[in-house]
Every structure is written in structure tokens, then in C-alpha cells.
Amino acid sequence: QKEVEQDPGPLSVPEGAIVSLNCTYSNSAFQYFMWYRQYSRKGPELLMYTYSSGNKEDGRFTAQVDKSSKYISLFIRDSQPSDSATYLCAMSGGNTGNQFYFGTGTSLTVIP
């Protein structure tokens, strides 16, 4: 079983839609959860960083962590064409030696 599972998509939505991106994981020891955005021909850019369970909001972005279900989500409200990118989830902590585990990324296209 992979440490982190992420649907690769591609996901295509109209401008203004609410986007939901998700990752599941198998190691209950993970405590730190991140979302990165990666534009074409660029490196991953940190979008959200959360610790343990709960929600964190930053502008149009909301990160949710449900440790009981081993499930994390990133919501994008009022999606814009500039949100078109690949979104990577990452996590670490606990008994993992603090190595970061990444999902494969979800490709998102927001259509004007």
C-alpha cells in the first residue's frame, strides 16, 4: 500500500467553480500536512501548511485534515484560470523519521 494516494486527474472545471482536491494516507503517525502548487516548468510552491486535524483558511484556499479518516482536502473557492496547475499533497511526522511523503499530484485546469 502506498503511503499517500492522490487521484492524478486531470480535473477540469469552469471558472468560478469550487474545487475539491483530496489525498488519503496510510500512516496514522503523520502530523504535518502540506499542499503545494506546481505550475508547468516550475518547482512546487508551498500553498498551505497545517498541523494535526482541523481546518486552515487562506484567502480562497481552505485545507482540511481528518486524521480519523486519514484524509486531507484542499478546497479552492471561486476558481480562476490562474489556478490551473498540478497540486501536490505532502505529509510528515511521527515514526517516519520525518521524511516527507508526497502524492503524485492532481492536474487541474480552470476553463475561462
Added chain:
Amino acid sequence: ETGVTQTPRHLVMGMTNKKSLKCEQHLGHNAMYWYKQSAKKPLELMFVYSLEERVENNSVPSRFSPECPNSSHLFLHLHTLQPEDSALYLCASSQGGPRGNQPQHFGDGTRLSIL
């Protein structure tokens, strides 16, 4: 300059060549990382350098050789690579080292193509 800078951005080399990738971070971090990113695969951690330790993924072939002369600079020396080594090589840095759980900040990568 700010952030994490990688050079060159693109590299095409034959299997018998020797080349080096360079990374420089201007964030004052004390840990640096090399990752390999291939299509439809998770980022693969290759090497970590921090004040406390050097960590390497045992599955990385010896044709990849890292060098970290100080906390701001990281190199990846390449020799006799194989076509399956073609990928995007990303450098990252963080504060607190690999045991600090601080988020990693990435450069834009070197796109490597092996002929």
C-alpha cells in the same frame, strides 16, 4: 536573489558525459534536499544534508553523487547516466533539518534529458 535557485534549467547529456547540477538557497535554511520528479510518480527523495546529518535514499544509484560545501549550496554530480535518469531534478531547503518538520521550499528544477 531570493528563494532557491537551480542551474542549469535544462541539460541534455550523453550517457558518457559528466555534469553537475547546482542549487543555492537564500532563505537562511540549514537543510537542503535533492528530489527526482518523474511523470505520474511521487517526488523521490534522493539526498538530504543538514547540520546534523547526511541522509540518502539507498535506492539511488552511485552514478549520482551529492556535494554540500556549506548550508547554502548543494551540488549533484552526474556521471554515466542512463536514459531512465531523464527527469526533473528538484532542490529544496528547509529550516530545522529533516527532523524539524518545517515545510520545504523548492527551486524550479533542472530538466535533465539523457540521450
